[in-house]
Amino acid sequence: MSSSPVIDQGPDSNFACTIFRAPWVVPVSSPVLNDGAVVVGRNRIIAVGSYHELALRFPDLPSTFCQGILLPALVNAHIHLDLSVMGTVYPDSFDSTMCDWISVLLQKREAANFSQEEIEAAAAKTVSDQYASGVGLMLDIGNLSLQRRDSTSIEIISLLEMLGPSQAGQQAVIATLSDLADNLPVTAHSPYSTGPDLLKFIKRRCRRQETVFSFHLAENEDEALLLVQGEGCFAKFLKQRGAWDQTFPVQGIDSRRVVGYLEDLNILDDGTLCVHCVHLNDEEVKVLAGTGAHVCLCPGSNRFLGVGAAPLEKMLAAGILPALGTDSIASNTSLDLWQEMSILGQEHPRVDPASILAMATIGGAIALHREVDFGSLAPNRRATFLHVQGSEYAKAEDAEQLLECLTSCGRPESVTWVNAES
Numbered sequence: 001m002s003s004s005p006v007i008d009q010g011p012d013s014n015f016a017c018t019i020f021r022a023p024w025v026v027p028v029s030s031p032v033l034n035d036g037a038v039v040v041g042r043n044r045i046i047a048v049g050s051y052h053e054l055a056l057r058f059p060d061l062p063s064t065f066c067q068g069i070l071l072p073a074l075v076n077a078h079i080h081l082d083l084s085v086m087g088t089v090y091p092d093s094f095d096s097t098m099c100d101w102i103s104v105l106l107q108k109r110e111a112a113n114f115s116q117e118e119i120e121a122a123a124a125k126t127v128s129d130q131y132a133s134g135v136g137l138m139l140d141i142g143n144l145s146l147q148r149r150d151s152t153s154i155e156i157i158s159l160l161e162m163l164g165p166s167q168a169g170q171q172a173v174i175a176t177l178s179d180l181a182d183n184l185p186v187t188a189h190s191p192y193s194t195g196p197d198l199l200k201f202i203k204r205r206c207r208r209q210e211t212v213f214s215f216h217l218a219e220n221e222d223e224a225l226l227l228v229q230g231e232g233c234f235a236k237f238l239k240q241r242g243a244w245d246q247t248f249p250v251q252g253i254d255s256r257r258v259v260g261y262l263e264d265l266n267i268l269d270d271g272t273l274c275v276h277c278v279h280l281n282d283e284e285v286k287v288l289a290g291t292g293a294h295v296c297l298c299p300g301s302n303r304f305l306g307v308g309a310a311p312l313e314k315m316l317a318a319g320i321l322p323a324l325g326t327d328s329i330a331s332n333t334s335l336d337l338w339q340e341m342s343i344l345g346q347e348h349p350r351v352d353p354a355s356i357l358a359m360a361t362i363g364g365a366i367a368l369h370r371e372v373d374f375g376s377l378a379p380n381r382r383a384t385f386l387h388v389q390g391s392e393y394a395k396a397e398d399a400e401q402l403l404e405c406l407t408s409c410g411r412p413e414s415v416t417w418v419n420a421e422s
């Protein structure tokens, strides 16, 4: 226990430490603190607790008072930065299927023929907006290799997305990947667009590289229809595009449906992140939980495309704490995790606000295997976290009301960063 304003963390790392004090500190991994404090040194959080306790423990440290709330950075566990240039792509008609929407997206992208510079500029603006909204870590899935943005303050994990819905398509991608630099992280698009051989091949590569394997799962009920019966809008879509062969339906899926099929392929484990998971039945939720695979929900995108809401209550009951993602701006009205939390609260009123905030922070950090640095305010976490303020929080009389407002009032009036990184 130290009472010195300088803490020695190594031979060349003496630096001043500071106590950040605030009316509310929301560590996420431990109870909300009224009149709380976070002690930071260079790079790392040293202690979190009540101001009274920490002021006694570190009597000589300078203290900075933050009006408002201190909480961990948000984690956006699913975004497609290379689609930022598209803006929101609205369906052609009220009764459009998701396949119709995908067709519109592809047509618009082809017609616009954006240059690499335009795509990069729109992606860079999205990154900057995400940081301003309080996102500190994101998983970006793309069809293009974009410039690395190591200079920005957001940590971005980038995966190149692969599709191959036919035998020929799968073999072509496997051949391409075999020639690709082994350190380029790739992933699969979804079970409806990526055949079983390619799913297994990519998962093996992810295991070797120790990278996240993330794909869209059960976003639409037609995915199970394709895999089990070879029918539905995705079957029609593949036939129209000349990509239909004997890959689908997959023989022997029957009642175990899509999650059972993926389990048989041995691609569900702690390194797998399944995105959307709207159309999973009770058994699939249980099986998924048993594999240790992670889940990311994108409620804003699901609402925009009218595909339904994920069975969040059942996931939580099964022991899954999902992460939260915005998906791309093409299928959402804005890329705002505060709005995603609000939508979750509206659609799942019985889920407590603490769980919703956990999804937007520690749920994402765990899913991306970055909980050592992100997701909570706790000793040894990275000393980069949020300071938010707003008149909307003034009415909160207790922790419960504060969490209710944090997850339902939308983006705070002010979001700034406490950054002790050097």
Ligand SMILES: [Zn+2]
Residues within 6 Å of the ligand: 078, 080, 216, 275, 327, 328
């Ligand atoms: Zn997506």
